Amino acid sequence: MVNIPVGSFVTVLSNSRGIGKLTSISPDKQFAQVTYFHSIHKQETLTYPVKEVKATVLKSQTRCYYYFAKEERWIMGRALRVIDREYEVDFPDTFSKYIPEKDLLVRCEDSVPIPTDVLSILGQETAFFHIRRTNFLMTLMEQRAAAKGMAGLISSNISLMPHQVEVVRRVLEDPVPRYLLADEVGLGKTIETGVILRQMLLDDPRMRALVIVPSFLITQWNEELKHRFQIEQFEGRVEFTSVELFHSYSGSYPDIVIIDEAHEVAKLGLTSGIKEKGRYEQLKLLCHRAHVLLLLSATPVLNNEHEFLSMLHLLDPDNYKLDELDAFRRKVTFRQEVGKSLLSFREDSKPFMLKRGISNLRSRFNNDPILESHLVELEIGLDRFGEEERRDLIRRIRVHISETYRLHRRMLRNRRENVQDLFRHSRGENKVTEEFDLDERTVQLHKLLDEYRYEAWAAERELWKEVETRESVNFRIWLTLIEAAGCDEDLFQKVVNTRRAKKVERSLDGVFPDEILTLLASSPYFLGELELLDRMIEVFKYPSEEGDKKLLLLEIIKSIQDKSFRNREIPKKIIIFTQFTRVCEDLLEYLRHNLGTETVGAYHSGMEREEIEFVTNSFQNNQSCEVLICDSTGEVGRNFQFADHMIHYDLPLSPNRLEQRIGRLDRLGRTKPFQMSVLTGPDATVNFQFAWHNLMDKGLDIYRSSISSLQFFVDKHMPTILRCLYVHGIEGLEVETENIRLTIQEEKVNIAEQQVIDEIDARENQATSFLEQLVSYERNPQKIQDSVEPWICEALKFDKIRGTHFSQVLYEGTPSTLVPRSHLQTLHDQMNIPGCFSREQSIDLKNTKLFRIGEPFFDTLSEYLRWDDRGQTYAFWRTVPSWRGRDQDWLGFRLHYIVEGDTEPLNSLISSRGDDNQSKAYRRLLDKFFEPTYISILLDYQGNIANSTYRDLLETPFFDVEEGGNDTNIIKERLGRIRSTFSSGTWENICQKAAENSHRYLLSDTSFQELCKQNTDRARSYFGYMKTQLELRNNYESMWGKKEVFDDELYEVILKGIENPKVHLDAAGFLVLSDKPLRKQTQRGGGRF
Template sequence: MPEPAPAFAVGQRWLSETQPELGLGMVEAVEHRRVTVLFPATGERRTYAADNTPLWRAQLATGELLRDLDGQDLTVVDHLEHNGFITYLVRDTTGHEQLLPETRIDPRLRLSRPQQRLRAGRLDSDTWFRLRVQALDQTAQLATAPARGLLGARISPIPHQLHIAAEVADRHHPRVLLADEVGLGKTIEAGLILHRLLLAGRVRRVLILVPEPLLHQWLVELLRRFNLRFALFDRTRVSALKQGADAPNPFESEQHILCSLDLLTSDPSLADAALHAGWDLLICDEAHHLEWSPKASSPAYDLVAALAAITPAVLLLTATPEQLGRAGHFGRLRLLDPERFGDYQAFLDEEQGYAPVAELVSRLLDETPLTTEEQARLEALLDDADGMTDAETAESAPRRQPLDAQSDRQAIIEQLLDRHGTGRVLFRNTRAAISGFPERELHPARLESSVSESDDTTETEADPLDALWSAIENVDRLDNDPRLDWLITQLRTLAPAKVLLITATAETVLDLRRALLERAGIQAAVFHEGMPIVERDRAAAFFADPEEGTQILLCSEIGSEGRNFQFAHHLVLFDLPADPELLEQRIGRLDRIGQTETIRIHVPYRADTADETLFRWYHEGLDAFSAHQPAAPAIFWEQRETLQALLADPTPEAGEVEALITEAKALRLRLDAELAAGRDRLLELSSHRPVRGAALVEALAAEDHDPTTETFLTGLWDAFGVERELGPGGSLVVRPGAHMLQERFPELPDEGITATFSRKHALAHEDRRFLTREHPMTRAALELMTGSHMGTSAIILTQDPRFASSALLLEAVYVAECPAPPILNAQRFLPPTARRMLIDEEGKERSAEIDINALGGKCLRSRRPLARALIKAKSKVIEAMVALAEQEAARESRALREQAGRLMRDQLDQELARLQALARRNPAVRPAEIEALAAERDALAETLANSRLRLDALRLIAFA
């Protein structure tokens, strides 16, 4: 006969059987067969079905300890239950007794139940006990891992990406622009930051805005690389959610949402809904499309500005931060901190001061001895960074030790990078500073054109860029275009090598597909803006298939942004874009960090046309095909009008073209020198800290070689009844067993999974789950163990010559506990480490002299009569041993609180002092960041003061 449903009443105190870390809950509402419980210790609210809850009534037994809302420690003497509510008779430390209603109990209370389960003979197997201890150890290791949040990503450990992710995610409400050059992994950096923030509990509600063509790519990458599931909000889904006049805000239906920015700007009501949904983190990709100038801004910019103004954390991504000039770049920084970046001219003036700092940093990096003048300038920069007045500097001079720029080089560099420039707001790594990129190899083809000069002439249109495009496009005459015959020949020559072709328009893509099929019988996959997103993804996957896929993928310009085709090594630029940053975007689809082959760039151009002029300007003037050229955007905006005029002229003077190219080359050399000496050099240095990045790479390598996660999961699968067998290439095939302990194992679908514990194999085989300590299955398995009663009480019978027959040892497992809101991340100072005590019958703690892990024997769970007889015969001894363990735990708890508090203050006080000093010199440090850190320190001090060691499990070892 099933047990009757529990009777809930508002105000009662209940505990979660599956999530004891929530603390003591209070019933807030009971309605429609549902009960809502508030857990004040963590600020979380949960709703359960009243007839099937994982809750149990919080009822303390005589002798148990508790704390009231005033922080007073009390002992239960007796209790009285009336109308469903409990009132306790308690005794304080002075012996005074009083009545305490259950509503006055400190909500951070967690009842220790292992002793009651042991006393009642509710035993678990020794296997479950050992698995529980392993789970506790795993949880503690994860809480304190320096690379937490970075361990579980399916990525190659690349130092600059890991450094940026850790640096940004560890800030309070980070607001930064990720602007690494094409191919350096901005999307991976954003995913790592997001993953680390989510695991630390610093963010919950996340909105990601991307261009519509990149929606599915982001969706797949978030799931494939980071195991993050996002709800895709497209027009179909939003329309369904908006049905009815009283429909709720669609953006409140999910915690993690991926959406097209175009969708919001095209629907004011939807944009308003997004603005009122409340977000912890906003991520906006391809932020160079957000147009701003001192005189005007685009609707997309205005919407992102409104969202950024009310969202604590913001990440903007762009590979081309200055595509719209310095004003557009300033506009994007303004989204992050409108107070810091409020005056455009002041911003330009400030940047002029970065050059001397960059020069000093460069000399320190090169280990060049400083002159007396440079030493004095360095002293002045560091003094000024400390925020001292001239009088304070003079007063402190006699006491100050002279700087040793050589021996203290790394520390001084760190200080200078910290205190000067935009490094706290903007991260931009360049190819010049990062190794691992392939060589580029240009293969130009000068083709005689069959198009007459009159055919190649177009009228100037309203937008000069449109005129430029028209001047170099002959879509309607593709059949007479010599580039087509050249392309057919190249494909046959290069077969079976994969070839990516990018052109400006979808019309050219469709004409090329038709022409290749009709003339040469070549099947081509196509990718353009007129296709549904799902069809584009299928085309990209068809191209990527090494056996059945097409040799060539024809892309319109949307293939230049966001997509990664680095498995191919041949790129055909059927036409050349007007903007050099767009050209770099195209090349960057193949030329990415991790690419293993030389990139062959094929450029067919028609002789004596605008094609040739543009090709020569790129090749001879900018040298844009051999390497990324950071000065190219500035040169383009300098020469834009002249270039446009020459491209629109059917018969430009040869001297004019030569002058344009000569000027471009001279500008490039001059700007390269300026960029190397000034602002960008400083930014490059602050964006990539090799020492920090290398330390994180080592941490990931150590994690990859640590077998404990595999040992824990495979042991848990076996105990749970999950089936596993070896799969291809050293993988594991894991599937639900026919006789599992419960109906489902966490994160294991009915059809099973193919998995690997190897990063190398996971990177080579994307269809395999990469099981790490941070994988959702592992984390759910840890919660399954630590959040339930499994393994909390066990008895084993063993023999050991050191102990007489009938002797007893009691292993008491305690866990450091600190109920706190997840956002405080208190576990980094007080991890839930398992403290294993070993108490003998004389009350001695013997874990230091006896190897606990070596204690094994026959589990008595299957011999319950013998176990119960043993417990009954030794009940008083067992109670005394438990009491002694509790006394020892109380003593250690005090030391643990002091140690955790000291560690917290040392770390946060130091960081707070650093930020306060930086704020006096570097306005990129926001006051809100300092205030948040100070508030966190104060909240942690109070929380850690209430921490303790909680009894989690007991194992009785009886000797025969």
Template sequence: MTFLQTQIEIKVEKLQQFAIGQRWLSDTETELGLGVLIDVDERSISILFPKSDETRVYARNNAPLSRIVFNVNDEVQDQEGNIWTVESLEDRHGVIRYNVVRKLEDGSDERKSLNETRIGASIQLSKPLDRLLASQIDYKEWYDLRIEAMQMQANMQTSPLRGLVGARVGLIPHQLYIAHEVGKRFAPRVLLADEVGLGKTIEAGLIIHQQLKTGRSERILILVPDSLQYQWMIEMRRRFNLQFSLFDLTRTASIKEHDPELNPFLTEQCIIASVDLMIDHDDLREQALEAGFDLLVVDEAHHLMWSEEEGGNDRYDLVEEFAEQTPGVLLLTATPEQLGVESHFARLRLLDPQRFSALDRFLDEEEQYHTTAKIAEVLMSDLPLEPAHLEAVEKLLGHPIADEPEQRFRAIHELLDRHGTGRILFRNTREAIQGFPGRDCQPAALPAPENWSKDGKLREQMWPEEAQLDGLWMETDPRVNWLMERLRTDLKHKKVLLIARSGPVVEALENALRLHAGIRTAMFHEAMSLLERDQAAAYFAEDSYGAQILLCSEIGSEGRNFQFASDLVLFDLPANPDVLEQRIGRLDRIGQENRIQIHVPYLIGTAQERMFRWYNEALNIFSNISPTAQTLQENFIVDLKDCLLADKGQQFEDLLEEVNVQRQALEAELQEGRDRLLEYNSCRPMVAQEIVQALEDYDDNTLLPMFMKRFMASTNIDFDEQSNGTVIIKPTDQMQVQGLDIDEDGMTVTFYRDQAQIREDAQYLTLEHPFTESVMEMIRTQSFGSTNVALLKTNALKQGSVLLEVWFKVDVVAPKALGLPSSLPTQLIRVLLTENGQDISAKLDPEIIKPYLHHLDSNSCRQVVKARREIIEQRYKQALDIAKSSLPALKEQAKEIYGSKWQYEIDRLTYLKQFNPSIRVDEIERLQKLQKEGLTLLDGLAVTPEAIQVLVVVKP
């Protein structure tokens, strides 16, 4: 007590008046619950803690106890577990009697008097002031962490990057532009049609992530072909930390068996299912439709066929049924017009049947649009505008423009906004995006062994090794020795990705390379667990001591990208050109810095050689992405199979020549028909670059790494920083917080985007990662760090006096989708008052006084609170009044910001609706409804106390 007596002017008050029946809380053992005083004499008091069935005896003069008295409007729980609200209270010889009320099921009120001895033993003080006065005082570090967490959350609420920062993706402008443009819409209905390798799945994932984070969508259904279910699930989990459930026949049957009355599709919020599951099982389709979703995502949308005469195929009809009942729809295809303008129209019709109701009218509009596109191309070029161009622009826009850069720029954007499919269709091409180094084919013609099958089924001729699970095929297959030799020589110092069709083949090859050739290897196939695959990918990614070669089964060409490697070995060739493109696409992607070298071993005079020649000479698929490859193969599949099964001589040569000619003609036609205005609209460079720059700034300046490390250190969460920049996080038995989303076995994380791109075994920790969100949620909803007492060492204030700092959160109760917090001019109010009530909040910024604040031991903290209780309560009431007094001005500012933001978009869309029929009436009406709802809810703006700190002024 010496320190407090000399540094603080404490008036020693008369000894506490103890009375049997009073309720007290232990300052040092709050987990004991609420105690009742059962005995008192001149020297000691005895407290029974019913919750823990323990009795403690304390010295009467310095018992570490806090008297618990509930105030009017507080909620209390009786010993039967009923919740009551305090209406009034009275002191009867030191024991409190509460007059309480509660609502009954029939809506009537029940009132009674409740002696404090009948209060339940469980107590959770959540209000900062209550906790402070009850001497529940947190560590100074916890208090600081709480304030920093609130500030980071407030900044993210207002950030235009919300929903974008948490994705493990590179900062690719066109992907981020589409995500930003579409993800912020309510019920977006668009066709994502980028060319292969430009990241449609990433774009869809970014949109889904944004929709979920902003509350615009909560229930999402992804419909894909059977072969892509796993890829989508992994992509959503690894890149976006989104837990989608895979629904197949086994899972739905299991749910039905457990509860026949339960709709399986109501058991999860985010679901991936195959299109065939829905087509083959009417009952499941009906249940999925009945369950309802906010957003429907359909991959491989070019398989949705439709014609005016015959209608749609079964896939089209299925998606049409879901699209009619789902507000938001994303269709993904790399070939929007490849299968004909009628099929292209059919997909647009799914997105907006009112806008695209007649094919003839659509064709007329497309014809007229060619003029617009040509004018836009001139505007985007450096060529001077001729009088005919200026006249055409004036006719299109309704007003003249001058041939000046700014006016040309504005004219382009007006044309983009008015373009018929501009808001619905997004298509980026490799030629428009650029930045692809290209690829080269390195064929290896090998002599076929005598026992090689040259007749029989195509499978037996192409992939005979798959029938020999014992691995005996390796003894005679020349591809094995060729591979070993290449890895020892030309490819010795390179990272090599090998893809084969099946897991057993990969295992046999890996075993031979590792044991017989001494080559560092890693494997990746369907029999491995997710953790094992992550570890294999991480070992392959290691620069100095990692695997030289990663051997993958076909799943290696789905969902994983290895742009840091540039050598690809195709140990065999798939039967489908799309699958082949997927394989090559693991390396030939955005971010690849070197030309891809595609090594293709094949056996001379076999079906393997003929398949290689088909892909190389007819489809040209090894040198370039061929948007026509799949269509051409389907058109010539009968002739192709005949030639693959047996050597047809000149017939095969003629087939190669005919298909090659057709391919070149189709590609020339596609190139001629390139819609450069659409491409520009799919990635407006200036806007895209602003988004990239904002994310780069966020990455460079985020305070999250230091915050998380301090949080874990202060709460006994084990974290081990590795030399490679990753951090291993593990829970411990001594953890001081509960309810965090942390793996029991621990997890490897990184805070850095570049490293997250390479180390797929490490989770990318951002403000939008589930673990970080669980930390923020725990801090927001629990009392973590909400109270503190500290020393303020300064000569500028009266020695021994106290200051009170209170943080309030500006709250508004509203649906998440409205995004009202983003319109608040401030979300946190800090009030700092001197002991005599002077408001010095503006004079002493928290960052200014932070270096002068110091820890105070817990016993001294309790003594300060008890000695200055009356002052603390008075200043707190004053702080609350100050915070409340700022609400009217905040409310008006918030309404202005919120209303203007929505009104701008409403006015813009209303104006553009005159020229662009793709803008839906219901879209505008919904914006108007949301604007009105938000403005009404902002009237309920309130402040909530979040943290309170007592500062004791002492000499430096």
């Protein structure tokens, strides 16, 4: 501190309390006393080292206070500029004056404005400010009430899907946010994760996140989190690393860990390799130290218990130990038996089935009093209840069993069949198109492949007599030939030539695994093999007369686009899949030559991440880019739900890979149908391509419905299917196609039995009411905008600037903006990209934020609104024409209160425990059970509750007399009306009494007390059910792991905060009702009190 005069405005470097007043310096000049001004009734003086104290200058528009000693009263104004340590201050009842700096005071940053203090010194603004401020405040409160404190949800650029909202709600209301998100493929696990991540980062600015995803999905994840969840707002707090390289992560332990495709890293815990085990141990350390853990995996537990146990061990190591696989399998088996009971215990079940189900559930859960009470009620009501009552009770029974006895209470799964109504367009909407070859040569080729199969099998006949045999050298070579033949003639010839010469062609490196190439080059020939290989090469000696496979592909693309042109539609987006990178590159060259370079792009292995993003973005956003060719890299993780047509240039011999392909388009959020075409080989009896396609179509039904939940069942049966194909040829495959068609139905039942107890129900009552309230609020974005912009643009005088899209806006401060420059700079920094009020538009537009709570500009404005007293006070005179001739005016006050759950008891307990990580989840429960509410109390000036006559007269909004109304603001020269009627001491006392009396009236009001009671009863019932459910789960789980403890003390303080809510005075107004208008003149006849 260098020569700062006493009486100067200063800030202190070691705190964030804002501006204070230097009041003294110690004789040794080592310490300084700084006074912080909270209100006219509260000032606080603290001592600081001199070196921490810095002089500061008030920014334009800063609210300031001045004690007018001559009249013994406080007055308020706005600082405009400073000249020679004197500030030009604009006062409400006079013109601006210059006041010495030492005589001015400014409220510190942690002060809370008290409206009646402002009113008592006649510092009120016009009703214009109050109306606009209140509308803005009400919007904030409505959003908080609708979102139940989940600002991260309401401010995300997403559609509000019931199942996703329910997952988010469960995680964010849980003080231990460690979850396995196990929705089936395409249901939006990334969306759920993004909302949770956003909320956690909003909750605690100290939190950091590490996102671990497959390397080829890092950019997609990053883009998704930026576009939908605005993570660039949290600069430097979200890091990405790949599943392949997470072991090299060297940062500090993150607070939030997110792992996509978690089953892949969980496999590391099951291997015997030292390196893999070490990576798993490192992952465990990351996961176990994290406060927030989200594991994402659609992997079903059935037939995959070991891998699933490894995932749950990352989530909950105390209850899921890797060496307790047998116990875990018993747990899975038990839940499958429970699931079997639940499958037949549905809302549409016949009464006799329900009676049987009641008996089954009773015998299984004979120590569950909640379930027993529901079952008794259903038993009695089977013949008495209406259909809706019965269905509701059955749903409650199912929800109770699911929530209490699920495999892990922090595993959340949504099944596709339960949200099918959200898929407006899916794979089953259009029949798959089969495209047979134009190439007459492939007929002969497939005959030769069948002959090769038979001779190869015959050479190993003794081996294949063993029914357990699933593969051999000849078998693997033949499958390689089948895959190559089904894809590309050039590739096929290279494979055949490698086998003939027993020397690997260099162009095949990386196309097939090294093990396969070694077999091709080193395995001995079987009798007659070389001749068969020569005959295969001979097939391609001459070109096709009708055209090859590439030409067929070209004709398909042209046909699709010609049809679009005839229908006057924009060109279709066509995505082509092939297994092999080399084929992908060849097709790119061929199609670009025939269709144009800009028309066709490719996404394949070996491309740099930037290249991939450029190509995929062009395919999505550039109308001239119509075709994208993908190799196997494009089968996983990418979202192409905007594409119109999928062409399978070949079919992988793995159905699960085909499912992944189709899943790129068949996803939640599709807005239009899509078509599929399969190139099915020659139109001939012997056709391995078509036979395999037939297995996919008729056996697995993969083109009409997802098989993602059947992946392990399919993997288990594939060796048998391929054995039959090899041993018996196409006839064997046809038999297996029928077998799999029948057994797959049984497996679907088995999976349903296992998953029915683990799936969540987004139709459950509290989930439904939450979503309905949220969706209802979002229905009218124009109303939100109309409530917000008058405060921002008309009151605070921000300029509104239109973006490139009609719905985009930016708000920009100007020299006229009524916000101090210090706050204005913060707001300016947060308007770096445009925003909009329509959720629908925010989803469609890139680089556009959604104006809701949780968005930085909105939040900073709301914080400033609560600190600034502009608009918190008002005074107006209302002329009542029907009172003409009345001798007495009516004088009174209207006090406006915000009522919300009180966090103080909760904060106090959490603080005493020294752990605030869980506090936000508990605070959300306060919002859940006591929505913030705005309540107004009308009193006369003597402190009595106003009767209905005066309430009715003041019900209509303020309408200025200058605009044709009957209302006049009591400001500036009209303030004499109040001063001439009341002395400053009397007026101050009347304002204070109005605050005290209104607060007392509010607390004693029966409707207010009933509101508190209802909210408390709801919360107590909810917490009581949670506790009982936990006890039931603990009793049941005791054989498998540690018990979870219900925190009675904590939930009691939450109840205390609901039963005795926080009541905060937000605004106050002085009102006069008179038969005469108020004029500027002070003589009799110009209005009276």
